[in-house]
Amino acid sequence: MNAVRNHPPVQAFHDLFSAGKTGLPGGDGPLLGLRETRFARFADAGIPSQRTEAWKFTNVARHANVPMALGGHVQIGASELSAFFCGGHLARRMIFVNGHVSRDFSHVRGLPEGVSVRVLADAVDDGEVRERIAAFDDGRSFTDLNAALMQSGAVIDVADGVHVAFPLQMLFAAVGSQRAATMNHPRLLVRLGRGAKLHLIETHAALQDGSTFTNLVSQIELGDEAELIHDRLQAGRDGSVLLSKADMRLGERSRLRQTLASLGGALVRNESTLHLDGTFADAVMNGAFMPTAREHVDNAICVHHRQPDCHSDQFYKGVMDGYGRGVFAGRIVVHEDAQRTNAFQTNNNLLLSDDAEIDSKPELEIYADDVKCSHGATCGDLDEQSLFYLRSRGIDADTARSILVYAFAGEVIERFADEGTRRLAMQHVFARLAGGGGLSGMLEG
Amino acid sequence: MLKIDNLEVAVEGGDDTILKGLTLEVKPGEVHAIMGPNGSGKSTLAYVLAGRDGYEVRGGSVTFGDEDLLELEPEERAAAGLFLAMQYPVEIPGVANNYFLRQAMNAIRQARGEKDIPAGEFIKKLKEKAALVGVREELLKRDVNSGFSGGEKKRNEILQMAMLEPKLCILDETDSGLDIDALRTVADGVNALRDPSRSMVVITHYQRLLDHIVPDVVHVLANGRIRRTGGKELAQELENSGYEGILGEAA
Numbered sequence: 001m002n003a004v005r006n007h008p009p010v011q012a013f014h015d016l017f018s019a020g021k022t023g024l025p026g027g028d029g030p031l032l033g034l035r036e037t038r039f040a041r042f043a044d045a046g047i048p049s050q051r052t053e054a055w056k057f058t059n060v061a062r063h064a065n066v067p068m069a070l071g072g073h074v075q076i077g078a079s080e081l082s083a084f085f086c087g088g089h090l091a092r093r094m095i096f097v098n099g100h101v102s103r104d105f106s107h108v109r110g111l112p113e114g115v116s117v118r119v120l121a122d123a124v125d126d127g128e129v130r131e132r133i134a135a136f137d138d139g140r141s142f143t144d145l146n147a148a149l150m151q152s153g154a155v156i157d158v159a160d161g162v163h164v165a166f167p168l169q170m171l172f173a174a175v176g177s178q179r180a181a182t183m184n185h186p187r188l189l190v191r192l193g194r195g196a197k198l199h200l201i202e203t204h205a206a207l208q209d210g211s212t213f214t215n216l217v218s219q220i221e222l223g224d225e226a227e228l229i230h231d232r233l234q235a236g237r238d239g240s241v242l243l244s245k246a247d248m249r250l251g252e253r254s255r256l257r258q259t260l261a262s263l264g265g266a267l268v269r270n271e272s273t274l275h276l277d278g279t280f281a282d283a284v285m286n287g288a289f290m291p292t293a294r295e296h297v298d299n300a301i302c303v304h305h306r307q308p309d310c311h312s313d314q315f316y317k318g319v320m321d322g323y324g325r326g327v328f329a330g331r332i333v334v335h336e337d338a339q340r341t342n343a344f345q346t347n348n349n350l351l352l353s354d355d356a357e358i359d360s361k362p363e364l365e366i367y368a369d370d371v372k373c374s375h376g377a378t379c380g381d382l383d384e385q386s387l388f389y390l391r392s393r394g395i396d397a398d399t400a401r402s403i404l405v406y407a408f409a410g411e412v413i414e415r416f417a418d419e420g421t422r423r424l425a426m427q428h429v430f431a432r433l434a435g436g437g438g439l440s441g442m443l444e445g
Numbered sequence: 446m447l448k449i450d451n452l453e454v455a456v457e458g459g460d461d462t463i464l465k466g467l468t469l470e471v472k473p474g475e476v477h478a479i480m481g482p483n484g485s486g487k488s489t490l491a492y493v494l495a496g497r498d499g500y501e502v503r504g505g506s507v508t509f510g511d512e513d514l515l516e517l518e519p520e521e522r523a524a525a526g527l528f529l530a531m532q533y534p535v536e537i538p539g540v541a542n543n544y545f546l547r548q549a550m551n552a553i554r555q556a557r558g559e560k561d562i563p564a565g566e567f568i569k570k571l572k573e574k575a576a577l578v579g580v581r582e583e584l585l586k587r588d589v590n591s592g593f594s595g596g597e598k599k600r601n602e603i604l605q606m607a608m609l610e611p612k613l614c615i616l617d618e619t620d621s622g623l624d625i626d627a628l629r630t631v632a633d634g635v636n637a638l639r640d641p642s643r644s645m646v647v648i649t650h651y652q653r654l655l656d657h658i659v660p661d662v663v664h665v666l667a668n669g670r671i672r673r674t675g676g677k678e679l680a681q682e683l684e685n686s687g688y689e690g691i692l693g694e695a696a
Binding site: 386388390391392393394395399400403407408438441442 | 495496497498518519520522523524528529531534535537538539540544545547548549550551552553556605609
């Protein structure tokens with residue numbers, strides 16, 4: 001395939017796969033075939049280089065093509081995890097530590113009828129689940145690697161017409177270790193039946209120093225008239241890497257409200273492909289990203305309008321400081337039948353240092369003739385007049401800058417539907433700003 | 446309180462000086478009006494006193510209390526008790542007005558080694574002062590000056606002033622953009638702050654503001670220097686004969 005242009009995976013991947021494959025869920029039988037096929041394809045295709053269009057701005061091999069062990073079981077203190085609990089006291093929660101479900105801290109018992117939350121390792125006994133996993137085949141290396149090595153994750157099903165009254169949190173903790181770099185490959189399957197409603201909170205937390213590599217694949221299906229609110233907060237550390245690939249399919253008159261914040265980590269890649277497969281489907285995707293130091297955040301979004309009368313809106317804001325680098329590659333494809341499409345895309349950025357960088361690449365491909373589409377990108381520095389105004393009222397320069405940065409990024413953060421996620425995101429934003437300590441008053445009210 | 450001695454100021458990197466040896470002294474409790482035609486240097490004076498970037502002091506000195514004002518950062522000037530009510534208040538989307546005020550108040554208190562104002566006390570004071578200067582409560586929760594009318598912005602400046610209780614208030618064209626009723630409310634707010642220990646410098650184009658905020662001393666600024674100084678009747682004289690009449694006489 002692209003082997004010439006890509007990097008052949010280091011030997012460690014081969015060794016790890018042949019030694020460990022049968023110990024992985026379904027690896028002793030039903031999933032072994034799939035794992036082997038996908039691993040062979042991954043080994044053949046290799047790890048994408050920057051000559052691949054989809055990875056043009058991001059050197060992923062630097063982080064991915066190194067010897068890593070599969071994440072093992074680790075003990076982690078309750079308080080370290082509970083700092084990331086979101087969704088309020090009614091929330092149900094499934095917790096994964098280095099790719100292994102933490103049965104001690106997860107709480108998904110007593111679910112109402114029509115709501116099923118299964119641990120992937122158990123769910124693969126179900127042939128239908130295996131089929132769903134196999135059905136997602138985008139030919140991408142990291143999707144293949146995930147299929148080959150997935151250890152855990154969750155399968156969430158909400159039956160037709162069921163409105164889930166409480167938020168459901170999926171908390172992924174990547175725990176670093178000084179001994180070895182580790183990786184984990186979770187898979188998340190979410191299916192909402194016709195008219196079903198769910199508030200899904202996805203939280204990625206990096207705990208303790210050390211290199212961690214998380215390669216998540218999500219398959220999300222919204223039935224006709226279903227509604228998914230999806231809040232996703234990622235709080236990384238120096239050595240953490242998160243690659244996330246989400247494949248989302250929206251049925252007729254379904255609604256997606258997604259808000260995400262990428263706050264820290266050596267590399268974060270948020271890749272989402274949306275398929276608006278039914279008429280009047282409606283998707284809003286908000287994102288905030290704030291790379292600083294040598295962090296890198298790559299947002300790659302593609303929205304396929306396949307049916308008439310759908311609406312999509314991407315609203316992404318980036319704040320780059322230090323040597324931080326942000327990427328926003330947003331693509332909208334309006335297929336031939338998708339008349340009366342409304343599709344919008346905005347990417348506004350702040351560059352706070354001379355060494356920071358943003359690569360913003362909007363793309364529109366339109367094959368229908370009656371559509372309303374727009375895209376726009378801006379890039380600027382903090383407004384000097386506003387800074388002076390704040391300082392003239394006694395606020396020191398660092399705090400004044402932080403206030404203005406938060407005022408910018410906050411427009412996205414405020415859109416989190418879950419109060420807990422919003423507050424946690426604010427704390428992490430403030431912690432990342434030189435004068436952020438002075439902003440804690442915002443958390444009081 | 447404020448002593449400006451032979452101050453010379455240019456726009457940073459520019460050739461022309463805007464203030465060309467301005468001298469002025471304001472004593473505690475006094476209200477001084479500075480009047481002058483367009484381009485005389487009124488706003489430059491206000492900004493230089495508040496510490497805005499973009500100006501270059503080429504000579505002279507400014508003493509505030511016993512401190513060299515020009516050595517201080519803008520926030521240090523605020524903490525020392527200087528307040529500039531701006532001609533064009535800045536809109537800051539994303540920052541709530543009440544949050545901003547509390548942040549400013551606590552920053553100044555902290556700089557003076559005082560404790561933060563308790564939340565309840567702050568809210569009580571804010572409501573009281575807002576009523577005094579005619580700022581609707583709804584505006585307190587909105588983003589700073591965002592979508593405010595011209596008059597609402599000016600009232601918001603005076604509200605900040607009332608909350609921060611500075612020693613020296615500089616009002617830069619506070620009357621511009623105000624109708625007669627708003628002018629009276631704003632002037633009432635300013636007058637309520639008059640105090641034997643608090644001084645004011647009121648910069649204006651027109652005499653009408655001075656009907657409401659009656660000054661002790663009136664200065665005429667033209668071409669970068671104070672050309673004439675007199676009592677409150679000088680403002681009326683200006684209104685009658687215009688700057689040309691007065692300055693022609695002074696020259």
